Amino acid sequence: MPNIYIEAYGCSASQAEAEMIAGLLKQAKFNIVKNEREADLIIIVTCYVKSPSEQKILFRIKQLSKKKLIIAGCMPEGIYQKLTVVAPEASLVSTHHVKEIVQAVEKTLQGRKVEYLGKSDEIKLCLPRIRKNPLINIVPISSGCNSNCTYCCVKLAKGKLFSYPKELIIKEIESSLKEGCKEIWLTAQDTASYGFDRGEKLPELLKDVSKIPQDFFVRVGMMNVKNVIPIVSELVEAFNNEKIYKFVHLPLQSGSNKVLASMNRGYTVSQFEKIIDLFKPLKCQNWTDIIVGYPTEGEEDFLKTLDIIKKIKPDWVNVSKFGARPGTEAAMLKSLPSKVVKERSQNISELVRKISLEKNKEWIGWEGEVLITEKGKENGQWIGRNFAYKPVLISSKDNLLGKIANVKISESVHSHLIGTI
DSSP states (O other), rough: OOOOEEEEOOOOOOOOHHHHHHHHHHTTTTTEESSSGGGGGEEEEEEESSHHHHHHHHHHHHHHHHSSSEEEEEEEHSSHHHHHOOTTEEEEETTTOOOGHHHHHHHHHHOOOEEEOOOOOOOOOOOOOOOOOOOTTEEOOOEHHHHTTTTTHHHHHOOOOOEEOHHHHHHHHHHHHHHOOOEEEOOOGGGGGGTTTTTOOOHHHHHHHHOOOOOOEEEEEEOOOOHHHHHHHHHHHHHEEEEEESEEOOBBBBBHHHHHHTOOOOOOOHHHHHHHHHEEGGGGGGEEEEEOOOOOOOOHHHHHHHHHHHHHSSEEEEEEEEETTTTTTTGGGGOOOOOHHHHHHHHHHHHHHHHHEEEEHHHTTOOEEEEEEESSTTTTTEEETTOOOEEEEEEEEEEETEEEEEEEEEEOOOOOOOEEO
């Protein structure tokens, strides 16, 4: 059978799609190879959430365009016209048509260009997988979202919120646990919006997942503050279970209410702070996201962002420089000077790195259980996560993958903790 090489970019949902594509093709008796030079056909699972990501992937597509190529993921829906120019012979399979990948591969190998496009309510659960990490199952719980942020192009590709049936999510998790998975990532464009279209709620899902009898841990993906507000009490209660990692990813995006309003985010800074405070008793690790240089961000607005970061001291902040995305409302606004945006990005990035190091130093002396899920860069190094999903690097001659180690933290750097068994 022909050899297929798959290259994936983007978020955890995109990585999950790549795993499903590989699984479906293997089930259809295709060979999945790790070297593009061996491939009869290449599939590139794309992301276009930011301009740098788009440019990087478009350059890669150009490199691969002389081979039989399928472009999958979000780009086919988001920047269709660009793809027809960059790779006119490539077949296109959008994020809504993962289950049709086998037909697309068969036809493309025959020399035909095919396009599987358009929105659909495809449930991406209980499909065969080839997991990048056999210990981690990335479980999409919905597609699309119920927000309309002015800067976001992802909704143009993903569409409106479509939550997957809870019973299928449970079935997917149970099946992966039988296959040896120890860590479950619940992922979505916004996990907090889960069930809003079905009369259900994320806390209910988390409580039912926690009832599954095997030993495993759950990481809850990014949650939009707007959608956490109406469920926050139940959500904190659901997180208070030993199977749920104490890890909360709430994108703030700006410390200025004026800028948040112009972004159409649907919440205020004080509402964000209140949610952080409610999770504090659980000793959660807090992540957030900040967009620097949004067109309506003045110097005072940026200083407010610095102030709130200093106040709440998140464990990590994903800092992004604003870049206008095609088809969004924000693309019609006048951009700030690039020099100003660059300076602000540097200032906040320095602050973030400093705070992250301070937060990690607080863990020195901690003792507890760590689930080992990865090999380190060097022989004898292992990477695991503690109850707060803090990455811990340890050294051991034994094979620790999939095991729980009792660890004491002896050192820390800004990105992770260092421990000894």
